[in-house]
Amino acid sequence: MGTKIEDVTKDSGYKFGWNDPDFKAVNEPVKGLSKDVVLGISELKDEPAWMRDFRLKAYNHWLERPMPTGFWGGNIQNYDLDFDDIYYYVKPVAEQGKTWDDVPAEIKRTFDKLGIPEAERKFLSGVEAQYDSEVVYHNIREDLKKQGVIFMDTDSALREHPDLFREYFGTIIPPNDNKFASLNSAVWSGGSFIYVPKGVKVEMPLQAYFRINTENMGQFERTLIIADEGSDIHYVEGCTAPTYSSDSLHSAVVEIIVKKGAHVRYTTIQNWSDNVFNLVTKRMAVYGEAVGEWVDGNLGSKLTMKYPSTYLLEPGAHGEILSLAMAGPGQHQDAGGKCIHAAPYTTSVINSKSVSKGSGRTSYRGQLKVYPGAKGVKATVRCDALLLDEESRSDTYPLMDIDEQHVTIGHEASVSKLGEDQLFYLMSRGMDEAEAAKMIVNGFVEPIVKELPMEYAVELNRLIELQMEGSVG
Amino acid sequence: MTGTVTALPSLNRDAVEALSARFGEPEWLLKRRLEAWRLFEEAPMPDPLSEEWRRTDVSNMSLDGLAPFAPPRKAIESVAGLPAELAVFLDENEDLAGRIVQHDSDVVYETLDQDLAAKDVIVTSLQSAAREHEEIVRDSLFTAVTPAEWKYLGLHGALWSGGCLVYVPKGVEVELPIEYVAGLTAERTGIFPHLLIVAEANSSVTVIQEEISPEITGLVAGAVEVIAREGSNVRFIDVQRLGKQVQNFTTMRVLLSKDASFQGILLGLGGELTKTRLDVRMDGEGSETELLGLVFGDGDQHFAYDTRQDHVAPRTESDLLFKSVLDDSASFIWNGVVEVRRGATESAANQTNRNLLLSDKASASPTPILEISAYDVARCSHGATVGPVDDELIFYLQSRGIPADEAQEMLVDGFFAEVLERVPSERVQDRVRAVLDTKLGR
Numbered sequence: 001m002g003t004k005i006e007d008v009t010k011d012s013g014y015k016f017g018w019n020d021p022d023f024k025a026v027n028e029p030v031k032g033l034s035k036d037v038v039l040g041i042s043e044l045k046d047e048p049a050w051m052r053d054f055r056l057k058a059y060n061h062w063l064e065r066p067m068p069t070g071f072w073g074g075n076i077q078n079y080d081l082d083f084d085d086i087y088y089y090v091k092p093v094a095e096q097g098k099t100w101d102d103v104p105a106e107i108k109r110t111f112d113k114l115g116i117p118e119a120e121r122k123f124l125s126g127v128e129a130q131y132d133s134e135v136v137y138h139n140i141r142e143d144l145k146k147q148g149v150i151f152m153d154t155d156s157a158l159r160e161h162p163d164l165f166r167e168y169f170g171t172i173i174p175p176n177d178n179k180f181a182s183l184n185s186a187v188w189s190g191g192s193f194i195y196v197p198k199g200v201k202v203e204m205p206l207q208a209y210f211r212i213n214t215e216n217m218g219q220f221e222r223t224l225i226i227a228d229e230g231s232d233i234h235y236v237e238g239c240t241a242p243t244y245s246s247d248s249l250h251s252a253v254v255e256i257i258v259k260k261g262a263h264v265r266y267t268t269i270q271n272w273s274d275n276v277f278n279l280v281t282k283r284m285a286v287y288g289e290a291v292g293e294w295v296d297g298n299l300g301s302k303l304t305m306k307y308p309s310t311y312l313l314e315p316g317a318h319g320e321i322l323s324l325a326m327a328g329p330g331q332h333q334d335a336g337g338k339c340i341h342a343a344p345y346t347t348s349v350i351n352s353k354s355v356s357k358g359s360g361r362t363s364y365r366g367q368l369k370v371y372p373g374a375k376g377v378k379a380t381v382r383c384d385a386l387l388l389d390e391e392s393r394s395d396t397y398p399l400m401d402i403d404e405q406h407v408t409i410g411h412e413a414s415v416s417k418l419g420e421d422q423l424f425y426l427m428s429r430g431m432d433e434a435e436a437a438k439m440i441v442n443g444f445v446e447p448i449v450k451e452l453p454m455e456y457a458v459e460l461n462r463l464i465e466l467q468m469e470g471s472v473g
Numbered sequence: 474m475t476g477t478v479t480a481l482p483s484l485n486r487d488a489v490e491a492l493s494a495r496f497g498e499p500e501w502l503l504k505r506r507l508e509a510w511r512l513f514e515e516a517p518m519p520d521p522l523s524e525e526w527r528r529t530d531v532s533n534m535s536l537d538g539l540a541p542f543a544p545p546r547k548a549i550e551s552v553a554g555l556p557a558e559l560a561v562f563l564d565e566n567e568d569l570a571g572r573i574v575q576h577d578s579d580v581v582y583e584t585l586d587q588d589l590a591a592k593d594v595i596v597t598s599l600q601s602a603a604r605e606h607e608e609i610v611r612d613s614l615f616t617a618v619t620p621a622e623w624k625y626l627g628l629h630g631a632l633w634s635g636g637c638l639v640y641v642p643k644g645v646e647v648e649l650p651i652e653y654v655a656g657l658t659a660e661r662t663g664i665f666p667h668l669l670i671v672a673e674a675n676s677s678v679t680v681i682q683e684e685i686s687p688e689i690t691g692l693v694a695g696a697v698e699v700i701a702r703e704g705s706n707v708r709f710i711d712v713q714r715l716g717k718q719v720q721n722f723t724t725m726r727v728l729l730s731k732d733a734s735f736q737g738i739l740l741g742l743g744g745e746l747t748k749t750r751l752d753v754r755m756d757g758e759g760s761e762t763e764l765l766g767l768v769f770g771d772g773d774q775h776f777a778y779d780t781r782q783d784h785v786a787p788r789t790e791s792d793l794l795f796k797s798v799l800d801d802s803a804s805f806i807w808n809g810v811v812e813v814r815r816g817a818t819e820s821a822a823n824q825t826n827r828n829l830l831l832s833d834k835a836s837a838s839p840t841p842i843l844e845i846s847a848y849d850v851a852r853c854s855h856g857a858t859v860g861p862v863d864d865e866l867i868f869y870l871q872s873r874g875i876p877a878d879e880a881q882e883m884l885v886d887g888f889f890a891e892v893l894e895r896v897p898s899e900r901v902q903d904r905v906r907a908v909l910d911t912k913l914g915r
Contacts, residue, residue, distance in 0.1 A: 372833070372834070385843075385845070387845065387848045387850070388848075389848050390815070390847075390848040390849070391848075392848060393844075393845060393846045394843070394845045395842070395843060395844045395845065396841070396842060396843040396855070397840070397842050398840065398841065398842075398857075399838075399840050400837075400838055400839050400840060400857060400859065401528070401836075401838045402828075402830075402836055402837050402838065402859040403836040404830075404833070404836075405830035405831070405832060405833050405835060405861045406833075406860075406861050407859065407860055407861075408858075408860050409857075409858060409859040409860060410856070410857070410858045411839075411841065411855075411856060411857045411858070412854070412855070412856040413841070413843060413854060413855050413856075414852070414853065414854040414855075415843055415845045415850060415852075415853040415854070416850065416852060416853070417848050417849055417850060
């Protein structure tokens with residue numbers, strides 16, 4: 001551990017590629033996955049028997065299931081990701097920090113550099129920070145706590161709210177859902193647990209920040225959000241990691257329940273370093289008249305395979321997926337989303353924008369499914385892709401399964417290059433080519449960026465600019 | 474011998490040899506057939522879990538008890554000489570440049586305009602071409618599609634018979650359409666029609682392919698190869714009017730050289746299970762493709778189309794429009810790929826798919842796929858929609874005094890018109906309209 005990352009990142013433009021060489025895990029991490037590793041995690045966390053059994057069952061699924069090939073996914077087999085060379089559990093602290101001062105100095109330094117406590121003071125209702133396998137800091141505003149809002153790391157929730165936890169955990173994404181959901185279910189650690197009581201509207205976002213520090217780390221956080229009837233919550237997550245010469249793995253599971261009339265928005269700004277495999281399963285169950293939204297920005301990682309899903313289960317449910325992907329050299333963003341209409345009069349919108357550059361490849365992969373009897377469904381999918389140079393590649397794989405007559409379904413997609421006319425026009429107004437290209441890309445992704453809270457929009461625009469550096473000319 | 478029933482020939486390697494012997498084929502052709510048989514035996518049946526097949530019920534795709542060919546059929550003087558169950562589909566006097574009629578495993582009728590024959594245009598059964606135009610057949614047959622592609626194409630490679638070769642020499646323009654009819658009347662029998670079109674530089678030709686049968690069970694597993702050389706122009710219309718218990722698998726591939734253009738129109742009306750692969754490879758700079766499809770499914774008909782617009786060379790253009798109307802519990806699948814390969818700069822591609830559902834149990838699954846590796850694309854786009862007949866339009870027409878069911882028919886006709894009007898043969902338009910009328914019960 002401890003490749004000199006400054007040397008590696010010097011030219012990449014990736015701002016978060018440093019690591020903290022002073023960091024020492026409190027456990028002795030072992031590489032590779034075995035039954036003992038799974039049992040060890042459960043024991044260390046002092047979990048109830050049902051969770052231990054859940055993990056073991058999931059571990060068996062992981063062993064039994066073949067690696068995904070074919071239609072769903074970015075063909076993980078083409079990479080030399082070695083699952084035996086991964087640390088499945090790295091415990092950063094003996095105990096979670098209640099105040100920022102409790103967090104060990106070397107970890108605090110990391111999050112200070114990333115601007116976490118600052119952000120919390122300014123515009124968040126609560127914040128949580130995960131470092132490798134565990135949440136090291138977490139806080140929520142007192143007034144929300146008083147209203148009964150629960151926001152804590154998932155491990156603590158298992159201890160402190162066992163009944164609520166057990167009622168929902170693993171119900172939206174069962175451990176045998178797919179190979180990587182099995183993996184997560186076997187070795188999960190950390191993540192956020194949120195419960196918003198009936199009618200409570202949380203005005204400012206709750207934020208979680210995920211950081212991988214250890215080389216060859218596997219981070220497997222598990223997030224469960226329950227928005228009770230008529231409640232409202234916006235959850236934002238950000239992710240970064242150091243740039244190492246060997247690969248890390250991030251494989252999260254996110255389950256969300258949006259009850260009658262509630263509104264959940266889940267925003268991700270994924271900016272892993274480009275040695276991280278990001279293989280994530282995210283799913284929302286949306287009930288009557290409720291609204292579930294994914295805002296999914298993918299800028300980092302080596303390979304991302306992530307298709308946030310909304311299951312519209314009762315009449316009037318609405319799902320929305322805004323997906324933004326940028327792939328630079330060596331990156332493959334295999335992203336998109338699924339809207340499953342299982343009830344009449346449900347509606348959904350998928351809007352995807354992707355930009356490819358260098359040897360980068362973006363793929364939109366989506367599914368629109370309408371079950372028989374789901375009358376009056378309205379769904380639209382719109383995908384636009386922009387190619388910045390000759391090396392880049394863009395794919396669109398939208399699946400549609402429509403088993404109902406009385407529906408209105410539309411899909412449209414386009415792929416285009418950076419418009420020469422637009423470039424020419426901007427340059428004729430005195431801009432240089434790089435500036436003009438940046439402006440065009442910013443305009444292209446604008447419909448998605450404008451959905452972000454201001455601070456994130458600014459950050460995202462900055463990240464896009466970094467990605468765009470040196471892309472023209 | 475009275476009282477004995479002739480057993481159907483079995484589907485095995487011996488059948489391949491017997492078929493080749495029946496047509497007195499040259500040794501090289503038999504060798505190719507046996508190699509295809511080997512590939513067929515090695516190839517797995519379609520995997521019901523794969524993306525391509527998951528919505529097709531492959532469980533009833535069985536070759537058990539299927540005869541690999543029918544008993545020989547005698548040559549006829551005119552199409553009126555066909556059995557009534559086939560003759561009903563065809564007209565005797567039509568403005569055609571040439572016609573090849575295949576009944577079961579044999580071509581029974583061949584005709585070609587004398588002037589065209591004088592210009593060295595060849596329109597003949599592939600079976601006889603293998604002897605009389607050996608060089609053309611040997612060099613071109615199975616160069617566009619290959620028996621290794623998938624199981625049913627392996628079977629086709631081993632057992633094709635009859636068939637049709639259309640060869641148009643350099644610079645020759647064939648004005649009237651050439652028609653190739655493949656008709657099946659033998660019960661529980663497979664036929665394997667093969668259409669090979671070679672259009673030399675700057676030539677031009679229109680070929681209509683008809684697949685027909687009465688209401689029997691059976692299999693039609695065909696292949697179409699189009700080799701369009703520099704500057705040539707090929708139009709191809711496929712009219713599938715098979716009986717509703719016939720399974721139909723067709724693989725079509727078109728290879729376009731520089732500045733060649735291809736228009737393909739697929740009209741899917743019959744069959745129990747129809748699986749068509751249509752792949753156009755634009756190898757030559759400036760080549761162009763237009764693909765049109767029209768499907769009307771009712772009962773429990775299932776239609777699956779896989780199309781590929783493969784842009785290999787720069788400045789190539791393609792446009793696809795597929796429309797389906799689905800009634801009862803009919804289902805339609807379309808997987809359409811646009812691939813723009815690295816180096817296919819300044820290319821443009823479009824795919825549009827529209828599906829009209831007339832019943833609660835009907836379903837449509839369009840999957841338009843873009844794979845773009847060339848930066849300098851002019852424009853690539855696609856769109857797909859699924860829905861019922863627009864209630865507002867029905868309401869509008871009703872307010873003008875048109876009853877609801879009639880209004881619906883008018884809207885269905887209008888929906889089809891966009892494709893049908895682009896079919897460059899009024900005769901084919903009329904035939905399709907007649908089938909649509911029957912399906913709509915009028």
